[in-house]
Amino acid sequence: MEVKVIEACCSPVFDSTLRAAEAEDLAAAFKVLADPVRLRLLSMIANASTGEACVCDLTEPLGRSQPTISHHLSVLVDAGLVEREKRGKWAYFRAVPERLAVLRDALRA
Amino acid sequence: MEVKVIEACCSPVFDSTLRAAEAEDLAAAFKVLADPVRLRLLSMIANASTGEACVCDLTEPLGRSQPTISHHLSVLVDAGLVEREKRGKWAYFRAVPERLAVLRDALRA
DNA sequence: TCAAAGTATCGACAGTCATCAATGTGTTCC
């Protein structure tokens, strides 16, 4: 899945008729959110008490294999929705609420 | 594609940890928006001067066949994002902004 | 009733994606 970070300049769906390129970018962004595992990962990371979570915290609750979780986290990182920071053996993930806000604004009427 | 109309009761992603069932519903809703043709259809319908549009108005600008456009419109209808009204030979589509608002609220931080 | 027009449905196909097992990479600790 090729993921493109959506920019804040994108026109909202209801504002004016979307051009083909804008629609492609927006659709790619929504595609990132169109998976239940990724939504739950994003939710768990955003609600982590320390503000961050590592793969080991996220794998077991979702009932998916470690490679699958790692794959979904990479998709979220590529989309700019979460940030990855490697510290020692662990990889910590933090949410980027501004990115979600951009998508939310694209849905304004 | 099985489409489920998302209800307003759904927890936002950032509010509390999403349960599996909530994540499934939300993901299905975003999947409807995760297609450029559907996004442009929604945009064109919402921005139509009369507030509505028929298939004949929507087919040619998007460069897809009539069955493809009809399919995408059905997906949008099933998701509750647009309404279909048949008058004579024509099928007219109107946007349902409240549905989009529900999705937008699910993305609030 | 018949022909034409606007849509919807069906069947098939190609491309995409979520998933896992196996393996690779980098780090920590003895």
Place this chain on the structure above:
DNA sequence: GGAACACATTGATGACTGTCGATACTTTGA
């Protein structure tokens, strides 16, 4: 150095979906 651990990558596979041609359905008008 070597073993153990945390995570990323690869390759393969099954399922899903966007697309179109062909066809069916419905309404209009003659």
